[in-house]
Amino acid sequence: MKLLFTGSPRAGKTTFCQQIQQPVYNTDSLLPMEWSEHSQKVSELFDSTLPSWTVEGTAIPRALRKWLLRNHDDKTKKPCDMLVWLQNIEELTPGQLSMARGNLTILKDLLPELYKRKVRIVWEVPEDYITAVIDQDI
Numbered sequence: 001m002k003l004l005f006t007g008s009p010r011a012g013k014t015t016f017c018q019q020i021q022q023p024v025y026n027t028d029s030l031l032p033m034e035w036s037e038h039s040q041k042v043s044e045l046f047d048s049t050l051p052s053w054t055v056e057g058t059a060i061p062r063a064l065r066k067w068l069l070r071n072h073d074d075k076t077k078k079p080c081d082m083l084v085w086l087q088n089i090e091e092l093t094p095g096q097l098s099m100a101r102g103n104l105t106i107l108k109d110l111l112p113e114l115y116k117r118k119v120r121i122v123w124e125v126p127e128d129y130i131t132a133v134i135d136q137d138i
Contacts, residue, residue, distance in 0.1 A: 001052050004079070006060035006107075007086035007124070008100035013056045016086065020054050027057025035062070043067040046079040055080075058099060061106035068113055078117040086124045 003020070005013045017024045027042045042063035045055050055063075060083075067079045085107070092100065114121060 001082065002046075002048075002080040003052075003054040004046075004060050004064070004083045005054065005056035005086065006058060006083070006103065008088050008103070009058060009092060009096040011086035011088040011124075013058075013086055017054055017056045022052045022054055023050060024054045024056065027055065027059040027063070030059075039063045039066055043070065043079075058103060061103040061110070064110055064114070065106055068110060075117065078114075078119050080119060082120040082122060083114065084122045084124075 001022075005017055007013055014026060014028075017026075025045050027038070030038055030041050033041065039059050039062035042055065042057070042059045043066040045053075046063070046067050064079055064083075071077050071079075087100070111121065
């Protein structure tokens with residue numbers, strides 16, 4: 001199975017993925033890199049020919065956006081089988097909270113296309129929470 005784990009900073013993505021028995025790529029391992037180049041490199045991981053893999057990190061929403069743009073014409077392709085969002089809203093700095101909001105905003109825009117491509121989406125929190133995080137000051 002091809003899995004993507006993303007979410008807010010400090011949500012436990014890396015810790016959780018250490019238990020997965022298949023190749024795991026951590027997006028932070030590609031740093032330091034300029035933001036755009038970083039998300040491009042991460043998006044290229046989604047094209048792996050391995051039958052199963054996991055990619056985890058906060059760069060995934062931006063990488064998904066790039067992958068979908070690159071594969072816009074082939075609606076039969078999907079970037080992964082499952083996307084998992086892990087959320088931590090406790091003990092986040094203002095910068096970390098801003099990153100979480102930005103990633104949720106990107107994912108909110110991508111959800112219709114991901115659903116069309118039959119990507120299973122798993123939220124650690126109810127989906128209506130996404131709008132609350134994006135639209136409110138916490």
